[in-house]
Ligand SMILES: O=C(O)[C@H](O)[C@@H](O)[C@H](O)[C@H](O)CO
């Protein structure tokens with residue numbers, strides 16, 4: 632039996648930390664703080680954080696094949712240049728929805744950048760419903776829309792054989808699967824593979840491991856749940872010392888560590904005193920399973 636260790640490796644006080652992504656080339660963890668409009672890069676060797684501030688809420692970040700990054704900023708897919716701190720728009724979505732912004736995003740195995748939108752929240756999980764849509768930015772910078780009527784577009788990942796797309800619309804309290812056509816980027820045959828239990832609260836970010844199992848961060852649930860998408864069973868629950876856990880990814884040596892982001896927004900002063908690491912970055916070791924490297928955007 633491996634012994635699981637959970638530690639806060641960075642007390643960043645993120646208002647809403649999200650989109651953890653491991654960058655092997657720099658031994659770093661990238662993540663965003665959405666309302667703070669910041670993209671951060673934590674060097675796991677020097678323990679230093681660098682950040683780039685953009686001009687609108689930044690909800691996800693991803694690696695880019697030719698170097699640099701891409702990010703979803705406001706309702707724009709952007710190219711992010713770390714050196715000159717610039718974010719250049721590649722495409723804009725939801726032009727008719729002034730109160731919308733992007734939320735979680737991730738690159739598919741063919742290099743398309745998938746991300747969904749939501750109405751801006753007035754408080755965590757309080758928002759005008761059915762305003763969001765799911766999109767992807769193709770390597771040639773054109774955008775395709777998959778569906779609308781989304782409440783809070785959140786976690787996404789692909790099966791190891793690239794034939795299934797996993798997706799979370801948070802307020803459905805469900806982890807869904809679609810058949811996936813990697814050649815065309817088309818999705819079909821939506822079904823639920825797991826319904827959250829009440830105490831698990833709101834499904835948020837997610838990632839797949841090298842065994843093809845899913846890990847879902849549960850907002851307000853203070854946990855990451857480990858799911859078998861084939862049987863629909865929960866295999867394990869990892870409890871964290873913070874309640875607003877938002878997303879997770881694998882990283883570190885051979886992708887053997889898990890990194891978890893979380894939020895401070897929406898917590899009252901008493902909760903903040905009890906959870907001083909809220910908004911930090913957590914590292915979990917001893918899971919006995921590895922992750923897979925993130926796919927870079929191919930455009
Ligand atoms: O990061 C996100 O996905 C949303 O932007 C956050 O606001 C919360 O996680 C959400 O409220 C919980 O469902």
Ligand SMILES: [Zn+2]
Pocket residue numbers: 649734735785786835836877878
């Ligand atoms: Zn999220």
